[in-house]
Amino acid sequence: MDKFTVHQGLVxxxxxxxxxxxxxxxxxxxxxxxxxxxxxxxFDDWRYNEPGEPGxxxxxxxxxxxxxxxxPRYVGASIxxxxxxxxxxxxxxxxxxALDDYGIRAVIAPSFADIFFNNSFKSGLLPIYLDAATxxxxxxxxxxxxxxxxxIDLAAQQVITPNGxxxxxxIDEFRKYCLVNGLDDIGLTLQHANDIKAxxxxxxxxxxWLFN
Amino acid sequence: xxxxxxxxxxxxxHVVRQEADxxxxxxxxxxxxxxxxxxxxxxxxxxxxxxxxxxxxxVAVPDHNIPTKDLDKGITDPVSRLQVETLHDNCRxxxxxxxxxxxxxxxxxxVMGPEQGATxxxxxxxxxxxxxxxxxxxxxxxxxxxxxxxxxxxxxxxxIQKKMKNMRINVNGKVGKGxxxxxxxxxxxxxxxxxxxxxYAIEFAGEAIRDLSMEGRMTVCxxxxxxxARAGMIAVDDTTIEYVKGRPYAPKAEQWDAAVANWRDxxxxxxxxxxxxxxxxxxxxxxxVTWGTSPxxxxxxxxxxxxxxxxxxxxxxxxxxxxxxxxxxxxxxPINQVSIDKVFIGSCTNSRxxxxxxxxxxAKGRKVAGNIKLALVVPGSGLVKQQAEREGxxxxxxxAGFEWREPGCSMCLAMNADRLEPxxxxxxxxxxxxxxxxxxxxxxxxxxxAMAAAAAVTGHFTDVRQL
Numbered sequence: 001m002d003k004f005t006v007h008q009g010l011v012x013x014x015x016x017x018x019x020x021x022x023x024x025x026x027x028x029x030x031x032x033x034x035x036x037x038x039x040x041x042x043f044d045d046w047r048y049n050e051p052g053e054p055g056x057x058x059x060x061x062x063x064x065x066x067x068x069x070x071x072p073r074y075v076g077a078s079i080x081x082x083x084x085x086x087x088x089x090x091x092x093x094x095x096x097x098a099l100d101d102y103g104i105r106a107v108i109a110p111s112f113a114d115i116f117f118n119n120s121f122k123s124g125l126l127p128i129y130l131d132a133a134t135x136x137x138x139x140x141x142x143x144x145x146x147x148x149x150x151x152i153d154l155a156a157q158q159v160i161t162p163n164g165x166x167x168x169x170x171i172d173e174f175r176k177y178c179l180v181n182g183l184d185d186i187g188l189t190l191q192h193a194n195d196i197k198a199x200x201x202x203x204x205x206x207x208x209w210l211f212n
Numbered sequence: 213x214x215x216x217x218x219x220x221x222x223x224x225x226h227v228v229r230q231e232a233d234x235x236x237x238x239x240x241x242x243x244x245x246x247x248x249x250x251x252x253x254x255x256x257x258x259x260x261x262x263x264x265x266x267x268x269x270x271v272a273v274p275d276h277n278i279p280t281k282d283l284d285k286g287i288t289d290p291v292s293r294l295q296v297e298t299l300h301d302n303c304r305x306x307x308x309x310x311x312x313x314x315x316x317x318x319x320x321x322x323v324m325g326p327e328q329g330a331t332x333x334x335x336x337x338x339x340x341x342x343x344x345x346x347x348x349x350x351x352x353x354x355x356x357x358x359x360x361x362x363x364x365x366x367x368x369x370x371x372i373q374k375k376m377k378n379m380r381i382n383v384n385g386k387v388g389k390g391x392x393x394x395x396x397x398x399x400x401x402x403x404x405x406x407x408x409x410x411x412y413a414i415e416f417a418g419e420a421i422r423d424l425s426m427e428g429r430m431t432v433c434x435x436x437x438x439x440x441a442r443a444g445m446i447a448v449d450d451t452t453i454e455y456v457k458g459r460p461y462a463p464k465a466e467q468w469d470a471a472v473a474n475w476r477d478x479x480x481x482x483x484x485x486x487x488x489x490x491x492x493x494x495x496x497x498x499x500x501v502t503w504g505t506s507p508x509x510x511x512x513x514x515x516x517x518x519x520x521x522x523x524x525x526x527x528x529x530x531x532x533x534x535x536x537x538x539x540x541x542x543x544x545x546p547i548n549q550v551s552i553d554k555v556f557i558g559s560c561t562n563s564r565x566x567x568x569x570x571x572x573x574x575a576k577g578r579k580v581a582g583n584i585k586l587a588l589v590v591p592g593s594g595l596v597k598q599q600a601e602r603e604g605x606x607x608x609x610x611x612a613g614f615e616w617r618e619p620g621c622s623m624c625l626a627m628n629a630d631r632l633e634p635x636x637x638x639x640x641x642x643x644x645x646x647x648x649x650x651x652x653x654x655x656x657x658x659x660x661x662a663m664a665a666a667a668a669v670t671g672h673f674t675d676v677r678q679l
Contacts, residue, residue, distance in 0.1 A: 016534070017527050018506050027625050031277065031291040033251035033298050035359075051634075054291050083527060085246055085407040088440065089646060090625075091342040092249065114376075114410055114442045115342055115356055122360030139370035154529040172374070172454040174235045186260070189368040192229060192237060196265070198371060199228040199239055209463035209471045210241045210335065211268070 002124045003182035007105050008151040013067055013142045019082060020089035020190030021116060025098040026052055039101030043069060073146050082109040082140055087125075088114025096123045104184055106152050108159065110135045121175050124182065126152065128159065128169045154180055215481025217378045218445050219413040222353040222478070226336050229368055233605065237370045237456075241335040242352075242522035245308065245362070245469065246321045247271035248627070249340025253363035254302040265369035271330050272303050272310040275320045276627045278620035280590050283313060296549045305664065309497055319593020319619040322346040322560035327595055329459025333448045334473040338365055342391045345436040349429035350456070351478035353413070356437065376443070378488040382418035385494040388400065390672045391678035392570065393428030394660035396420060396642065397435040398500035402510040404490060409441030412488065415445050415480060419464035419496035424453040427566035435643050438507040438512035447479035486488070488579055501547050501673050502645045502658040504535035509645070511547050513663070514676045519543035537657050538647055551672040553579075554638040554659070555587040556650070557614075557664050559624035561640035565599050567661040571641075572605040574676060581671030582614035587614040588630060590622040597633060611677030612669065639667035 028187075029041050031054055040058035045051075047069060049062040051178050053088065069077070086109040087095060096119045101106070105125065110132040112120075120127045141161070142148045151160040154176060159167040178185055190197075204211050216224070226235040231423060235623045250272070257264070264270065279285075279293035279542025288295035296313070303310035311317040317324060322343050325331040331347040337354035338344060340362040347354035361371060383396055385615055400416075401408075419551055446452075454460050461470040475613075498512035511517070513590065520532040520543065525647050536543060543548065554622050557563070584676050589609050591597040598620055600606055600659075606616045623630040624642035632654025640662050642649075645656040659667065666676040 003235035016531075017531055020506075020644075020646045021651050022625075022644065026648055027627050028437065028651070030248050030627065031289075031295050033255070033295055035252045035255075040438070045648045045652055056416075061425055085410065085440070087646060089342065091340060091356035091358055091439075093252075093340075095362060096358070096528045111407060111410060113407070113440065117436075122358060133614055158675065171236065174231060175231045175374070180554055186262070186364050186367045189364065191236060191373065193368075193587060195237070196368065200266075200369075203239070207334075207471070207474060209332070209467045212463065212467075 001182045001184060002125055004105070004124055004154050004179040006017050006151065006153050007078070008149055009105060009141045010076055011073065011079045011148050011150050012077035013081045013139050014049065017083040018085045018088055021087055021095040024087065024095040025092065030092055034192055035097055036101060038098035040067070042098040042102045043067070050071050059060060078103050078105045078154070079150055080104050080107045081135065081142055082107055084111050084132070086112050088113035091115045093119045093122065096120050096125050100125050101187065108135065108138065121179060124179060126154065126179060128152070130159070130167060130169060134167060145175040193208055203209060215337040215483040215553055217480040217484040217486060218351060218415050218447055218478060219353065219378055222334055222336065223375055224333065226565045236305045236373050236375065238336060238373045239370055240338050241269060242330060242337040242367050243270045243365050244321050244325050244330070244337065244339035244344070245270055246275045246276060246339070246341060247274045247295045249359050249580040250302065250362055251295065251298045252359045252611050253366060254306070256363040257366055262367045264366045267307050269329070269369065270308045271325065272299060272308050273318055273321050273324050274299050274313065276621045276625065278313060279628050280617035280620050280622050283618050289300035291388040294319045314596060317329055319596065320560045320621055321562060322434065323563060323592030326350065326426070327593055329456055329460070329462035332456060332462065333452055333478050333677070338371065342437045343434050345442060345444045346430050346434040346560055347434040348436065348443050348445040349426060350452055351445060351475065351555050353443055353445065355442035374385065378415070379409060379412040379441070379488040379490070381490045381492065382416045382493045383416065383494050384418045385419040386421060386423065386492045387420050387497055387548070390662065390663065391497050391499060392660040392662060393431035395426050395497055395500045397432045398502065398507065398658060399497045400492065401439045401507045402434065403492060404439055406438060406506050406508045409436060409439040409507040412441050413445060414439065414441040416444060418494070421446060422449065424568055426451060429565065431561055435507070438553045438643055447477045468593065499586045499663050499676055501662065501663065503539065503547055504532070504542060505645055505647050506539055507643070507645060507658060509535055513548055514671060515546060516545055517541050517543055517545045548673045551583055552639050552667055553636040554632060555584060555664050556623040556640040556642065557588065557636055557661050558590030558622050559642035561643045562661050563590060563596065565596050565642065568600045568605050571661040571665040572608045574662050574679065575612040575614065575669065576608050578612055578669040580668045584668055587668045588617055589614050590617045590621060591619050593619050614668065623650050625649060639664045639673065
């Protein structure tokens with residue numbers, strides 16, 4: 001997993017509440033047995049004019065010019081600004097992989113669905129929740145300013161606006177530690193293998209039917 | 213000290229260790245696996261040269277990609293076929309139990325688990341699928357996880373978790389005739405919204421919940437995720453224990469008695485404190501129909517499609533406008549005047565025997581309306597299918613003009629050939645009415661099995677109580 005320390009990038013505003021993971025990556029692409037290659041089909045139904053299928057050359061498809069990601073001013077964006085309950089619905093981590101593969105490193109929203117939020121950290125995508133009024137203000141600033149960039153300083157837990165304003169955000173210590181160091185949490189958990197074995201031994205005594 | 217909630221009890225029994233910031237290693241008893249979210253996890257294990265921690269905790273079944281007809285021809289879509297074959301190969305390589313195509317136990321993972329007794333009260337259950345919340349109907353702590361966590365559970369038998377908050381939703385009193393578990397849970401989502409349960413484990417309680425069969429309880433917990441809660445739970449009682457008894461994975465002989473004694477404590481203590489508590493009057497719940505592109509966009513069957521001009525919140529008004537446009541609906545239209553093109557009875561929400569019986573009761577002696585292009589009945593598993601056929605339900609459906617199919621996820625998410633074409637409108641017993649969920653441009657209205665059958669035989673949404 002890539003480390004996440006400080007990231008500066010162009011912001012794209014997706015002004016919709018309850019963006020679900022079916023919208024982020026439609027089901028036909030979940031047939032892949034790989035973790036990569038989902039970027040071209042991120043927001044597929046919104047991004048293209050015609051339905052897409054796996055195996056197509058997506059670079060040759062007709063692009064929906066009315067969808068915000070396709071606006072020339074947002075090409076190359078790496079920070080997605082979103083509304084409430086971003087990532088609701090299915091548990092598909094493919095949604096995170098698609099955002100990551102497209103080049104999005106952070107999503108800023110007033111709230112996230114729990115599973116999406118959790119999945120994000122596993123691929124080094126940083127979900128940042130800020131209060132709704134602040135997010136609303138950022139939407140206005142992004143829309144008013146072509147080339148609007150934000151800087152995210154994870155160590156300092158700050159989102160920094162172009163005029164130098166520092167907006168603090170919350171993140172769990174453990175999650176921050178893993179992101180900053182790019183750590184694989186399976187390896188971390190296996191450091192506690194003896195604790196897991198001890199738990200199992202005790203549980204096998206008290207609830208043996210769980211181990212049949 | 214205050215008493216414990218059901219969630220507290222199951223959580224506490226599974227904490228392996230806790231860090232200073234509250235992050236825990238939570239032990240997982242049962243890991244259900246399907247073909248869509250597991251290949252990258254198995255691959256991760258192989259790359260890291262790791263073995264599953266406890267293979268016996270895993271049960272696998274292909275479901276999302278499975279065709280629901282002409283199974284003898286196999287899976288014709290090569291991409292789907294590769295995914296299903298990859299699951300099979302991985303299960304063989306790692307020694308994981310799999311119920312493959314052709315095995316009567318094959319079916320939707322959330323139907324198969326409880327049916328086999330692989331889901332037991334008090335367990336922690338995970339699966340790379342958000343509708344894992346279904347299994348909370350057994351007083352289990354069950355929730356969906358992403359593929360990285362699938363790999364993590366395979367490798368360590370644990371999840372890294374922080375405890376969620378406790379919410380209780382009491383559905384007080386009795387529901388009226390013709391009102392089902394699906395209507396209850398849609399009404400709950402209409403009340404609290406699709407993010408209402410975010411950050412919580414929801415316990416469903418109250419007389420109307422206790423009155424439900426296990427099938428009904430599974431329907432309610434299944435859709436906890438549509439209210440934002442990863443986990444829904446229901447206290448264990450005689451109904452739970454009767455359902456589990458004698459199933460293949462259920463404890464036997466003297467272990468059974470010890471297990472039952474343990475399970476009897478799986479309820480919230482009388483003095484337990486919840487972070488949030490919501491009360492609904494069961495008698496006020498009507499049969500429900502969703503009108504929009506989020507499960508919270510739901511109406512009683514006699515209701516009107518909402519008017520965005522009446523909504524003061526700008527973000528909400530915009531959501532209503534976008535949904536009306538996508539759904540091809542006009543504000544203030546009575547929902548029971550909306551006609552449909554297709555009907556889907558199935559999915560992990562509503563494909564169990566009781567669901568099929570409810571739909572068959574409505575279909576019996578009636579015919580699917582002329583404007584319906586396709587009415588599908590897809591049983592949740594091979595065993596549900598066999599049971600339905602023993603009861604003659606397949607005959608009732610066929611005579612009415614429904615197609616009787618093989619088990620799988622089918623048109624709930626259209627990863628197989630069953631799907632909506634752009635603009636088609638469907639009465640569906642599934643769980644998500646998101647844009648494109650049942651096929652790009654498709655329009656999904658969520659309803660109960662009885663309401664789906666009523667829509668099929670009349671051609672439009674109809675109050676099943678007035679048929």
